[in-house]
Amino acid sequence: MKSSVTYELLHTDKTTGARRGVVHTPHGDIQTPVFMPVGTQATVKSMTVEELKENGAQIILSNTYHLYLRPGSKLVRKAGGLHNFMRWDRPILTDCGGFQVFSLSDLRTITEDGVEFKSHLDGSKHFFSPEKVMEIEEDLGADIIMSFDECCPYPSSYEYTKDSMERTTRWAKRCKDAHTTENQALFGIIQGGFYEDLREQSAKDLIELDFPGYAIGGISVGEPKEEFLKMLKFTAPLMPENKPRYLMGVGSPDYLIEAAMAGIDMCDCVLPTRIARNGTAMTSHGKVVVRNATYAEDFSPLDPECDCYTCKNYTRAYLRHLVKCNEILGDRLLSIHNIKFLTNLMERVRMEIENDNLSNFAQDFYKKYGYTKEEE
């Protein structure tokens, strides 16, 4: 069957091998490399869909586990699917709940058949099998759906990681067999922790299953940056060139640039919106903890080089005031800025790839982003 999601390679950066491309989906094209904001509960926290669009979001993520528990995936189906329900007419990708296997580790048990969760909301028991996850993701109706995997914690032993990876591959096969919808593309997730031979095996086995796209899972889970880069650079080249390559869970500016340089097309992360809600902004001169006293009387914009609504209209002093008072508007304005900052960054990355200049740009960016950081 022909996939509803396809990848078109437009240009390869001669300095790094980064890919400038387009991902075609039923809800429109995605220019890549792309950063995808996360909207776990069918909302990118505090932002309207209009704001997301204005700030350059091309595709957003949502979450199987959370929507299944509340409001229920059948309800979302009745609402006409996630797109209708939340009024977002651009592409959506749903994560499978694999990350929750990792993050809710004290509330679940893993068996060959699947994972038993205790709901973090009311303690009720739920069972996720690959087949169940496919049913939920089909009810939600995202353009790209992820196969059910286990995201191993860092560090994990070789034996544990191997067993887990092999099970994830078996689950991927089951997902593929259970997947019925033609307008949704099912991506496989490469696991294998921080062991090269396991990564290689995982990639090889999943590629044999012939998914329309592949993700790297299980990195950016708390390991040192060198470990992350090593595994990223090892795994990305194992992925098919004619399909989208998605690195899960990456969202700091430097990691995004590294991902692009490694040939990754898509990344998602809660980082920009989460740190926004905790009072931190990403700027062209590094991270700014808006809450800090040093900005109390700083009447300049958050990032003078940014063209977002927040930077065009508000001062650091005012944003600090909002954050310190825990005012909702502070969360919103910082979220708007951080999302725009990352979509701007990725737009720039795409341009630099087209100009075969990504390597230089990366160096310049690091100098600037790192310089202010050290200055503090």
Add this chain to the structure above:
RNA sequence: GUGGAUUUAGCGUAGCUGGUUAACGCGCCAGUUUGUGGCACUGGAGACCAUGGGUUCGAGUCCCAUAUUCCACC
């Protein structure tokens, strides 16, 4: 004026029958945040316990005096 109560970090409070570095919340300062359970988490600064005197090996804790604020009554 009389009787009662009060006085512990910037604010609000806890400190049991006296015993090593006086606790907590808010506020303040800083750090963390990476396929979002948690507008969260982790640290830090800041008090000679109203003042003076006394009892005791040892007092925020007991006694006396003074001051403070509050309440009631004349």
